[in-house]
Amino acid sequence: MRIAVDAMGGDNAPKAIVEGVMLAQQDFPEIEFILYGKEAEIKKYVTNEKNLTIVHTDEKIASDDEPVKAIRRKKTASMVLAAQAVKNGEADAIFSAGNTGALLAAGLFIVGRIKNIERPGLMSTLPVIGNPEGGFDMLDLGANADNKPEHLVQYGVLGSFYAQKVRGISTPKVGLLNNGTEETKGSEVTKKAFELLTEEKSINFIGNVEARDLLSGVADVVVTDGFTGNAVLKSIEGTALNMMGLLKTSILAEGVKGKLGALLLKKALKGMKNEMDYSKHGGAVLFGLKAPVVKTHGATGPEAVRYTIRQIHTMLETNVVGQLVTHFEEDSKDE
Amino acid sequence: MRIAVDAMGGDNAPKAIVEGVMLAQQDFPEIEFILYGKEAEIKKYVTNEKNLTIVHTDEKIASDDEPVKAIRRKKTASMVLAAQAVKNGEADAIFSAGNTGALLAAGLFIVGRIKNIERPGLMSTLPVIGNPEGGFDMLDLGANADNKPEHLVQYGVLGSFYAQKVRGISTPKVGLLNNGTEETKGSEVTKKAFELLTEEKSINFIGNVEARDLLSGVADVVVTDGFTGNAVLKSIEGTALNMMGLLKTSILAEGVKGKLGALLLKKALKGMKNEMDYSKHGGAVLFGLKAPVVKTHGATGPEAVRYTIRQIHTMLETNVVGQLVTHFEEDSKDE
Numbered sequence: 267m268r269i270a271v272d273a274m275g276g277d278n279a280p281k282a283i284v285e286g287v288m289l290a291q292q293d294f295p296e297i298e299f300i301l302y303g304k305e306a307e308i309k310k311y312v313t314n315e316k317n318l319t320i321v322h323t324d325e326k327i328a329s330d331d332e333p334v335k336a337i338r339r340k341k342t343a344s345m346v347l348a349a350q351a352v353k354n355g356e357a358d359a360i361f362s363a364g365n366t367g368a369l370l371a372a373g374l375f376i377v378g379r380i381k382n383i384e385r386p387g388l389m390s391t392l393p394v395i396g397n398p399e400g401g402f403d404m405l406d407l408g409a410n411a412d413n414k415p416e417h418l419v420q421y422g423v424l425g426s427f428y429a430q431k432v433r434g435i436s437t438p439k440v441g442l443l444n445n446g447t448e449e450t451k452g453s454e455v456t457k458k459a460f461e462l463l464t465e466e467k468s469i470n471f472i473g474n475v476e477a478r479d480l481l482s483g484v485a486d487v488v489v490t491d492g493f494t495g496n497a498v499l500k501s502i503e504g505t506a507l508n509m510m511g512l513l514k515t516s517i518l519a520e521g522v523k524g525k526l527g528a529l530l531l532k533k534a535l536k537g538m539k540n541e542m543d544y545s546k547h548g549g550a551v552l553f554g555l556k557a558p559v560v561k562t563h564g565a566t567g568p569e570a571v572r573y574t575i576r577q578i579h580t581m582l583e584t585n586v587v588g589q590l591v592t593h594f595e596e597d598s599k600d601e
Numbered sequence: 602m603r604i605a606v607d608a609m610g611g612d613n614a615p616k617a618i619v620e621g622v623m624l625a626q627q628d629f630p631e632i633e634f635i636l637y638g639k640e641a642e643i644k645k646y647v648t649n650e651k652n653l654t655i656v657h658t659d660e661k662i663a664s665d666d667e668p669v670k671a672i673r674r675k676k677t678a679s680m681v682l683a684a685q686a687v688k689n690g691e692a693d694a695i696f697s698a699g700n701t702g703a704l705l706a707a708g709l710f711i712v713g714r715i716k717n718i719e720r721p722g723l724m725s726t727l728p729v730i731g732n733p734e735g736g737f738d739m740l741d742l743g744a745n746a747d748n749k750p751e752h753l754v755q756y757g758v759l760g761s762f763y764a765q766k767v768r769g770i771s772t773p774k775v776g777l778l779n780n781g782t783e784e785t786k787g788s789e790v791t792k793k794a795f796e797l798l799t800e801e802k803s804i805n806f807i808g809n810v811e812a813r814d815l816l817s818g819v820a821d822v823v824v825t826d827g828f829t830g831n832a833v834l835k836s837i838e839g840t841a842l843n844m845m846g847l848l849k850t851s852i853l854a855e856g857v858k859g860k861l862g863a864l865l866l867k868k869a870l871k872g873m874k875n876e877m878d879y880s881k882h883g884g885a886v887l888f889g890l891k892a893p894v895v896k897t898h899g900a901t902g903p904e905a906v907r908y909t910i911r912q913i914h915t916m917l918e919t920n921v922v923g924q925l926v927t928h929f930e931e932d933s934k935d936e
Contacts, residue, residue: 395843396850453747477833478836501813501832502840503813511730513848519869533855534848534862537854542844
């Protein structure tokens with residue numbers, strides 16, 4: 267099991283990335299890591315060289331680089347080399363905390379799509395409140411700006427495979443994000459997607475779900491177009507961040523009483539923050555490609571890197587991508 | 602100034618509605634209220650009959666009635682009579698806490714659209730965190746399931762008029778909800794809408810805004826298609842509700858320590874809840890019609906009714922709808 271790591275991606279690279287890899291080595295000593303980036307910088311944080319290779323490169327993709335151009339022009343950037351390694355069979359998966367758009371482009375143009383999957387989607391496991399172990403897989407979170415109904419059905423299949431193989435849910439409930447729960451509701455795209463999802467026999471489609479019920483765990487897999495998914499994810503994040511900030515401000519405004527109250531509630535408030543933090547489930551997968559291409563937040567720390575490596579490990583161990591390849595190739599034989 | 606009130610709409614009708622009207626009478630003794638519904642039921646809660654007329658009807662629209670059918674078949678329902686009163690010039694605006702879909706249908710088919718406005722949108726003033734007096738007007742929140750770029754430009758004009766005339770913001774900043782802030786970002790609809798909004802000289806278009814920045818007050822007016830708007834609103838509401846619930850559960854789990862902490866933070870937690878509550882800005886306006894048609898939550902209490910009447914009062918006093926009629930009619934003369 268070999269994971270190509272873009273050691274230069276993210277705000278805290280390469281420190282947070284390499285420290286995270288060191289933590290992951292403890293969990294999974296059998297993983298071979300190939301780290302792409304500035305060797306001298308990376309070496310500062312390497313404490314265990316076993317099963318670890320560093321491939322030196324000075325070039326990297328910046329967070330504000332135009333994605334497709336960057337991938338085409340910066341041919342020796344750490345992210346591009348990591349993607350090439352997967353393409354050439356030298357690695358089985360890519361990890362990066364860098365420019366999301368560039369990683370999507372590298373995934374599509376270098377690693378490549380699974381045959382018959384038209385539009386790979388960006389998928390994360392988001393938290394279910396009140397169930398710390400729970401979560402739901404949502405896609406597309408923004409790999410595409412426009413999606414056809416047929417893409418949403420493929421997301422249902424992709425998400426269902428992931429929930430079953432990687433998260434161990436035997437019969438994942440697949441919901442279609444819509445503007446009401448009734449069958450007749452929706453835009454032109456969701457109405458048609460509803461029909462097609464009902465006909466898709468390989469998944470357990472439970473019908474329409476509404477955005478207000480997502481965090482309550484209304485479904486195990488939620489499918490939507492990339493534009494709406496992006497807006498919903500950012501709405502959830504923005505609301506959660508604003509509310510945590512508001513809580514802090516409100517407490518501070520109470521002076522000594524507030525400080526004392528916060529002290530007494532320290533454990534409760536920390537538990538709350540932990541429950542909203544979904545990095546324990548790993549990063550965002552660009553799903554539908556020939557290998558796992560996984561991204562964590564740019565501002566990520568070593569722990570989130572560790573969780574994402576664990577996620578990639580499970581994806582490789584269960585061979586979820588290989589099973590998808592078989593499913594979608596057989597699909598085309600039926601037709 | 603005459604307001605037609607659907608006294609039978611909402612979970613707590615007619616009690617909460619009539620009690621709210623009684624509160625509003627104290628604020629604005631000059632408003633003439635016409636209440637539609639079961640006279641005997643309504644009378645139980647009337648404490649001041651001045652400037653108040655009750656029009657009796659036994660029929661009402663249920664929350665699960667199919668909107669368009671209900672409007673067409675239940676010709677003497679309280680909501681339908683209220684809409685007819687506006688159409689016939691017997692009232693200047695409608696208030697309801699009933700079935701949203703039915704109110705949209707009553708607005709479109711009975712009250713009617715302003716000339717040249719293609720698709721009226723549902724608009725609410727949502728909260729800006731850290732600024733209790735602040736807020737942003739967002740539309741369409743779900744009156745339409747599919748919107749063309751041209752509709753989004755009309756929403757920019759509608760929202761801008763509202764923010765200026767009703768909320769007193771001299772040059773409202775209008776943002777387009779998109780999946781990134783760069784000009785080049787977006788779906789087919791938002792890319793085209795961006796172009797058209799840039800050309801629209803009557804508004805102060807500030808470009809793309811992202812869902813995660815809405816509650817921070819990134820714009821005074823946010824325009825989006827009804828499908829995305831509905832999903833974003835429900836995401837914000839769902840996240841806020843889940844987080845308040847999580848906070849409560851986390852505190853309760855701490856036993857006596859939690860109770861004591863919560864007691865010390867009582868004021869802070871209440872302030873937080875108040876800041877998220879945007880009912881102080883009034884209800885949701887179906888905007889683009891020939892008269893104010895305004896809706897509050899079905900589970901609303903008397904205070905929210907009072908705030909919504911205040912909002913309708915300001916809309917009528919400033920004649921925002923009349924000014925919109927002039928703007929859109931002149932628009933067509935130019936062409």
